Amino acid sequence: MSFSDGSITTFLGLQLLLLFFCFLSPATFSDATIPSTLDGPFTPVTITLDTSLRGKAVDLPDTDPRVQRYVTGFQPEQISLALSSNYDSIWVSWITGEFQIGMNVTPLDPTSIASIVQFGTLGDSLIHTATGSSLVYNQLYPFEGLLNYTSGIIHHVRITGLQPSTVYYYRCGDPSHGMSKIHHFKTMPASSPTSYPSRIAIVGDTGLTYNTTATISHLVQNSPDLVLLVGDVSYANLYLTNGTSSDCYSCNFSNTPIHETYQPRWDYWGRFMENLTSTVPLMVVEGNHELELQAGNKTFEAYSSRFAFPYIESGSTSKFYYSFNAGGIHFVMLGAYIDFDRSGEQYEWLKRDLAKFNRSVTPWLVVTWHPPWYSTYTAHYKEAECMKVAMEELLYSYGTDIVFNGHVHAYERSNRVYNYQLDPCGPVHIVIGDGGNREKMAIEHTDEPGKCPDPLSTPDAALGGQFCPSNSTTTGAFCWDQQPPYSALRESSFGHGILEMKNATWALWTWHRNQDTNSQVGDQIYIVRQPDLCPPYNVTT
Ligand SMILES: [Fe+2]
Structure with missing residues (x-):
């Protein structure tokens, strides 16, 4: 090759490089029709409630074909995927x-059925095999007249050695008792500042009502590569053991101890979700509806047994908090219903996790837990204040970019905020607990006359029951008398969100309301990182 040929090649290469950087430049994403956080902070907006959209808060009955068992014997059902800590490994779970369910139940022997996944990159040649473990769990109510539950055999297999951004085909089961049909999934991109999943769906507080089915149907149409569920899953705890529903969670069923x-509501949920979860990894964090206290003070049995979590892979000793990478995003899933104090194990793990994640490999830090710190709805107002007091500075010090929460059954997006003050280096907090469960929408705001709760009524026993005083208003009052400056947009409507990272500093967030078509949006904003403005610093405590 001659020198001149090389020059032309170099020139063309430079042109392509310039085009590439033009494509990635902030200006490209600064569409005049879509605001960015660089335009903020925004004047608070409340979208007026459309009461016709509160929906049919009725659970799918057990006669609905979508929740019925469609297999026989020991064939696999309720197949679901979960990411491991990196692209090269994924969990496959099934039952x-x-x-x-009855007065006397006899648990199945989990060792009687093998846990095998056959997989490969060609659908007609599943040349790899992975094996895993299995378990059953029981939900026992040793009281007169109450029924006990024992699960099917729950299998978890971690398959490893996967390539990034690659479609794999798989089937699972025990060859002696029946394998599933062949499903497929796509691995996450390798972690780098230029590689991201195309679309990440975020949904919360799902339950299994006709609103939920609308939410999930809409979510599936948006073709996510990954789904985050920010707690409160099946709402099985809104039922008596005989299958009678109860609309009153707080009644505590006073005639029972x-x-x-x-628990069959969990199986219904797993069956309904299988079309999605057998193809798209689902990452879950625990909500209060997963607590499910039973005899012997056992809690979270269904939640801990049914889902696979990359907790060991991410250096955690608990299924209630873990982390993982998806392309250039580091996700941290925190537990609100276990110890979150600065002297506790979770906080120590969080410090270790944040200290070791490499921002030059995963520029984005997205953190998730169930009850929000920045919500202005009356429901659950400041319930998680003690968790906020314990953890907010640490998350802020590492430049957390976005926080997703559920628990409040509505939508709210904050301006960048830290310690209740507008702060250009604070995360954007997004409440997305509007999945559609039967407890209906949250519609009251604490800044409306008569809607501010008594401060001493706000601690939640499941969150430690402590009251942590904090000054969140300019007057020292417990609630604002208008929508607070940190609240950018709030609306009571069902829906889900889609997060699309465009590069190392720009991400597009879109809230899709159930009543909208795919081309309409309820809220849309570019969330822009400014790492030069907001360097990390060390928290001394
Ligand atoms: Fe909740």
């Missing part, structure tokens, strides 16, 4: 055998 649940 074999029927659950039992313990809070009942109807």
Whole structure:
């Protein structure tokens, strides 16, 4: 090759490089029709409630074909995927055998059915095999008249050695008892500042009503590569053990000595979700509806047993908090219903996790837990204040970019905020607990006359029951008398969100309301990182 040929090649290369950087430049994403956080902070906006959209808060009945068992014997059902800590590994989970419910139940032997996944990059050649473990869990109510539950056999297999951004085909089961049909999934991109999943769906407080099915149907149409569920999953604890529903969670079923649940609702949820979860990884964090206290002070049995979590891979000793990478994003999932104090194990793990994640490899830091710190709805107002007091500075010090929460059944997006003050280096907090469960929408705001709760009524026993005083208003009052400056937009409507990272500093967030078509949006904003403005610093405590 001659020198001149090389020059032309170099020139063309430079042109392409310039085009590439033009494409990635902030100006490209600064569409005049879509605001960015660089335009903020925004004047608070409340979208007026359309009461016709509160929806049909009715659960799918057990006769609905979408929740019925469609397999026989020990064939796999309720197949779901979860990411491991990196692209090269993924969890496959499923259930074999029927659950039992009654006064006397006999747990299945989990070792009687093998846990095998056959997989490969060609659908007709599943040349790799991985094996895993299995378990059953029981939800026992040893009280007169209450029914006990024992699950089918729950299998978890971690498959490893995967390539990034690659489609794999798989089937799972026990060859002696029946394998599933062949499903497929796509691995996450390798972690780098230029590689991201195309679309990440975020949904919360799902339950399984006709509103939920609308939410999930809409979410599926948006073709996510990954789904985050920010807690409150099946709402099985809104049922008595005999399958009778109860609309009153706080009634505590005063004629029984313990809070009942109807665990088959978990199986219904797993069956309904299977079309999505067998193809798209689902990452879950625990909500209060997963607590499900049973005899012997056991809690979170269904939640801990049914889902796979990359907690060991991410250096955690608990299924209630873990982290993982998806392309250039580091996700941290925190537990609100276990110890979050600065002297506790979770806080120590969080410090370690944040200290070791490499911002030059995963520029984005997205953190998730269930009850929000920045919500202005009356429901659950400041319930998680003690968690906020313990953890907010640490998350801020590492430049957390976005926080997703559920718990409040509505939508709210904050301006960048830290310690209740507008702060260009604070995260954007997004409440997305509007998945559509039967407890209906949150519609009252604390800044409306008569809607501010008594401060001493706000601590939640499940969150430690402590009251942590804090000054969140300019007057020292417990609530604002108008929508607070940190609240950018709030609306009571069902929906889900889609997060699209465009590069190392720009991400597009879109809230899709159930009543909208795919081309309409309820809220849309570019969330822009400014790492030069907001360097990390060390928290000394
Ligand atoms: Fe909740």
